[in-house]
Amino acid sequence: MIKKIVFALIAILSLSSCAVVKEYEKIYLNDPDMLLAARKIKKFDTSFHVYREAASGANGGKSGGGCGCN
Amino acid sequence: MEENRVVVVDVINKISMKKTILLIFLLNSFLGLSQEEKSDYKKRVLENTELDIISSYYAQKGENAAVTGGIGKEKLSDIATNIVLSIPLNEDNVFTIDATISAYTSASSSNLNPFDASGASSGEEENDDDDDEFDDKPNKSALSNVIGSPWIESSGASKGDVWANVNFNYSHSSKDRNSIVTANASVSSEYDYFSIGFGGGYTKLLNEKNTEIDIKGSIYLDTWHPAYPTEIHSYLEVEGDLNDGFFENVDILNENGNIINKNRSNAWNPFQNKLIDDKGRNTYSLSLSLSQILSKKAQISIFFDVVQQNGWLANPMQRVYFSDRANYYIGNASSIPNYTSKNNKDVFQLADDIERLPDTRLKIPIGTRLNYYLNEVVALRTYYRYYYDDWGITSHTANIELPIKISDTFTLYPSYRYYTQTAADYFAPFEQLVSSSDFYTSDYDLSEFNSNQFGFGISYTDIFTKRRIWKFGLKSININYSSYKRNTGLKAGIINAGLKFVMD
Numbered sequence: 001m002i003k004k005i006v007f008a009l010i011a012i013l014s015l016s017s018c019a020v021v022k023e024y025e026k027i028y029l030n031d032p033d034m035l036l037a038a039r040k041i042k043k044f045d046t047s048f049h050v051y052r053e054a055a056s057g058a059n060g061g062k063s064g065g066g067c068g069c070n
Numbered sequence: 071m072e073e074n075r076v077v078v079v080d081v082i083n084k085i086s087m088k089k090t091i092l093l094i095f096l097l098n099s100f101l102g103l104s105q106e107e108k109s110d111y112k113k114r115v116l117e118n119t120e121l122d123i124i125s126s127y128y129a130q131k132g133e134n135a136a137v138t139g140g141i142g143k144e145k146l147s148d149i150a151t152n153i154v155l156s157i158p159l160n161e162d163n164v165f166t167i168d169a170t171i172s173a174y175t176s177a178s179s180s181n182l183n184p185f186d187a188s189g190a191s192s193g194e195e196e197n198d199d200d201d202d203e204f205d206d207k208p209n210k211s212a213l214s215n216v217i218g219s220p221w222i223e224s225s226g227a228s229k230g231d232v233w234a235n236v237n238f239n240y241s242h243s244s245k246d247r248n249s250i251v252t253a254n255a256s257v258s259s260e261y262d263y264f265s266i267g268f269g270g271g272y273t274k275l276l277n278e279k280n281t282e283i284d285i286k287g288s289i290y291l292d293t294w295h296p297a298y299p300t301e302i303h304s305y306l307e308v309e310g311d312l313n314d315g316f317f318e319n320v321d322i323l324n325e326n327g328n329i330i331n332k333n334r335s336n337a338w339n340p341f342q343n344k345l346i347d348d349k350g351r352n353t354y355s356l357s358l359s360l361s362q363i364l365s366k367k368a369q370i371s372i373f374f375d376v377v378q379q380n381g382w383l384a385n386p387m388q389r390v391y392f393s394d395r396a397n398y399y400i401g402n403a404s405s406i407p408n409y410t411s412k413n414n415k416d417v418f419q420l421a422d423d424i425e426r427l428p429d430t431r432l433k434i435p436i437g438t439r440l441n442y443y444l445n446e447v448v449a450l451r452t453y454y455r456y457y458y459d460d461w462g463i464t465s466h467t468a469n470i471e472l473p474i475k476i477s478d479t480f481t482l483y484p485s486y487r488y489y490t491q492t493a494a495d496y497f498a499p500f501e502q503l504v505s506s507s508d509f510y511t512s513d514y515d516l517s518e519f520n521s522n523q524f525g526f527g528i529s530y531t532d533i534f535t536k537r538r539i540w541k542f543g544l545k546s547i548n549i550n551y552s553s554y555k556r557n558t559g560l561k562a563g564i565i566n567a568g569l570k571f572v573m574d
Contacts, residue, residue, distance in 0.1 A: 028443040033473040041548040044126035053456035057375040058437030064157040
C-alpha cells in the first residue's frame with residue numbers, strides 16, 4: 001500500500017519535468033471546465049454519497065466528520 | 071572682449087548641461103516612479119463579491135432500512151439549500167461564509183418508534199431521560215391496537231429533521247500569488263448530533279504555476295445526542311420490568327405468535343444493558359494534494375487523505391437482530407410468518423441490540439483527477455478514487471464527465487459514475503448476525519454493493535452579467551440531475567439548481 005503511494009507520488013513529481021506551460025499559453029487550461037475539482041453544482045451529490053456509501057474523501061473536499069454519516 | 075565672450079558661452083553651456091541633466095534626472099525619476107507604480111499593481115485574488123446559491127431535492131427508496139435492522143422501508147426525501155458568499159477583504163484576502171440548511175423526511179428514521187404507526191403514541195410526558203425528543207409511551211387507551219411494521223412509515227417526531235451548517239473560511243494569498251494560507255471554522259447541528267470543526271491549509275505554487283502542492287488539516291469535534299429504538303430505551307428505563315412503562319399492558323409475542331409470560335426470566339430483553347457511554351465522535355484528517363500541468367491542454371491532480379475517527383462511530387438509532395437469540399414481537403400474531411414481506415403491516419420484531427462498531431476507524435482514500443481539453447467544443451473530465459479503511463472496506467470510484475459547449479453561453483454536462491465497495495467486517499443482513507461478535511451492524515451502507523449513476527446537466531453563463539438583481543449581476547445558471555441505482559435495490563434521484571451572482 002505504502003509502496004503504491006510512494007510510487008504514485010514519484011510518478012506525479014516526475015511530471016514536473018514536462019515543458020513548462022507559460023501563463024499566456026494557459027488559455028485552454030483556464031477554461032472553467034478544466035478546473036481540477038468537482039463542479040460546485042455537484043455539492044449535494046457528494047453529500048449523499050457520503051451518507052449512502054462507506055468511502056469518502058480524496059476529492060479536494062471534506063473527508064469525514066460534521067454529520068452522523070459514514 | 072573675445073575672452074569675455076568665451077567665458078559667457080561656457081557659462082551658458084554649463085547652465086544648459088545642468089538643465090539637461092536635471093531634466094533627464096526628473097524624467098528618469100518620473101519614469102522610474104511610473105514603473106514602480108506599475109510593478110506595484112496586482113490583480114486582486116477576487117475582483118468582486120460573489121454569491122453562489124444551490125438548491126437540491128433528493129429522493130430515495132429501498133428495502134433495507136438500517137433503523138429496522140436491514141429490512142424495511144427506506145424511503146427518504148431531502149430538500150437542501152447552500153449559500154456561499156465570498157467577499158474580497160482587500161487585494162490579497164478573501165473571507166467566505168458557506169451556509170447550508172437541509173430538511174429531510176425518512177420512513178426509516180420514523181421507525182425509531184414504529185408503534186406510532188398505530189397511533190399508539192400518547193404524547194404524555196414520562197420520565198424520559200434520554201436525549202431524544204420522542205415519546206416512548208404507548209397510549210393506554212389504544213393498547214389492543216399497538217402495532218408497528220418495518221414496512222410502514224411511522225408518524226413519530228423522528229420521521230424528519232433539519233441539518234444546519236455554517237462554515238467560515240479566510241484565505242490569504244502572498245504578493246507573488248505563489249502561496250495561499252487558509253483557515254476555517256464550522257458549526258453543524260441536527261437533533262441527535264452537534265459538531266464543531268476547524269482547520270487550516272497551505273498551498274504552494276511552483277514551476278511558473280505549473281505545479282501546485284496543497285496540505286490541509288481538519289478537526290471535527292462531534293457529539294451525539296443519542297436517540298434509541300423505543301423498546302430498548304424503554305426496557306432500560308424501567309430496569310427490565312416488562313409490566314411497567316412502555317410495556318405495561320402490551321402483549322409480547324414469541325415466534326409462534328403466543329403471548330409470553332413477561333415475568334419469566336427468559337422473556338424478551340436487549341442483549342446489552344449498556345447504551346452509549348462515550349457520546350463524542352472526533353475526526354482528524356490530513357489531506358495532501360499535488361496538481362500538475364501536463365501540457366497546454368491537460369492537467370492532473372492527486373489527492374491523498376489520512377482520516378482518523380475516534381468515539382461512538384455507530385449510529386444508536388440502528389437496530390440489529392441476532393440469529394442465535396429467540397425472536398419476540400408486538401402486534402398481530404398472524405403476520406409473524408410474513409415479517410420480512412412488504413405485506414406485513416402490523417407486527418414489529420423487538421430489537422436484540424443497537425449496532426455496535428469499533429471506537430476507532432482509519433480511512434485512507436487516494437484519488438486522482440485528469441482533465442483534457444479535447445477541442446473548443448468538448449473537454450474530458452475524469453476522476454478515480456481508491457479507498458481503504460481498517461473496518462475491512464475497500465472501494466473504487468470512477469467518474470467521467472464530458473462538458474459540451476453548444477454555444478457561447480450554454481454547455482451540456484453528461485456524466486457517469488461507477489462505485490463499488492466490499493462489506494465491513496461487522497456487516498451481516500437481517501437475522502444473520504451472531505451475538506458472540508464484538509461488533510455488528512445491518513446497515514446496508516456498510517454492505518458489499520456497487521452502484522451506477524447517470525447524470526445530465528446544463529449551464530448558462532453570461533460573462534457580462536447583463537441580468538441584474540439589486541447590486542448583483544447574474545453570472546451563471548446551472549441545473550443538474552442524477553439517477554443513482556445500487557445492485558442491492560436502493561434507487562435515488564437528485565436534482566440541483568444553482569445561481570451565481572457577482573456584485574458590482
